[in-house]
Amino acid sequence: MLFRRRKPAGFYERVRILLWPRRSFSRSFQYFGKRILRLTATPHAIAAGVAAGVVASWTPFMGFHFFIAAILAYAIAGNIIASALGTAFGNPLTFPFIWAASLNLGNYILRDDFHDVQRDIHLGKLFGHMDLSQLWDPVLKPMLIGCIPFAIVFGLAAYLLTYFSVVSFQAQRRRRLKRKRVAGSDISNGQMV
Numbered sequence: 001m002l003f004r005r006r007k008p009a010g011f012y013e014r015v016r017i018l019l020w021p022r023r024s025f026s027r028s029f030q031y032f033g034k035r036i037l038r039l040t041a042t043p044h045a046i047a048a049g050v051a052a053g054v055v056a057s058w059t060p061f062m063g064f065h066f067f068i069a070a071i072l073a074y075a076i077a078g079n080i081i082a083s084a085l086g087t088a089f090g091n092p093l094t095f096p097f098i099w100a101a102s103l104n105l106g107n108y109i110l111r112d113d114f115h116d117v118q119r120d121i122h123l124g125k126l127f128g129h130m131d132l133s134q135l136w137d138p139v140l141k142p143m144l145i146g147c148i149p150f151a152i153v154f155g156l157a158a159y160l161l162t163y164f165s166v167v168s169f170q171a172q173r174r175r176r177l178k179r180k181r182v183a184g185s186d187i188s189n190g191q192m193v
Helices: 011-019 024-037 043-058 065-075 080-089 095-110 123-129 132-188
Strands: none
Touching (some): 024 132, 043 080, 043 095, 065 080
16 A cells, blocks of 8 residues: 555544544645535535535434435535535534534523423433433424524525635636646647747
């Protein structure tokens, strides 16, 4: 193998790299950005796909974000690969903030002023019994209601940012290819540039 390590990484080294990449998170973000920009689709399709991924990341249904993003992307004529890349918005660093914000906003929206009693939620007991009906009212319902405004705002922001970035990148790429094509035709005609 050409790029294999001389000494294979041990278990603890692999776990450390999984939690904190060797070359920092900025390199990972740059990689995802380049992957999104280099997709071959219309700017709307790429931006709609990324927005679908961001919207799916706000939902409380862990493990189904790829499926939700793909369905949303298909519904709004987005790129499904871009939707999968857009789900990277929800990651171990952002999920605590996403969950807390959507749960708090959902509780605020669903609060009943007449019966406003503080409920203590013990997630260990709820997950221990794995009874979805007991988990629905105190956790999932407020998170599902609370995620909607955040999903709309962050989805629109992701769409606009991605759309204008892709338009700019594709225009720059066309100009660069045109320059190379013109330079190649001038050399083949015997003219020096």
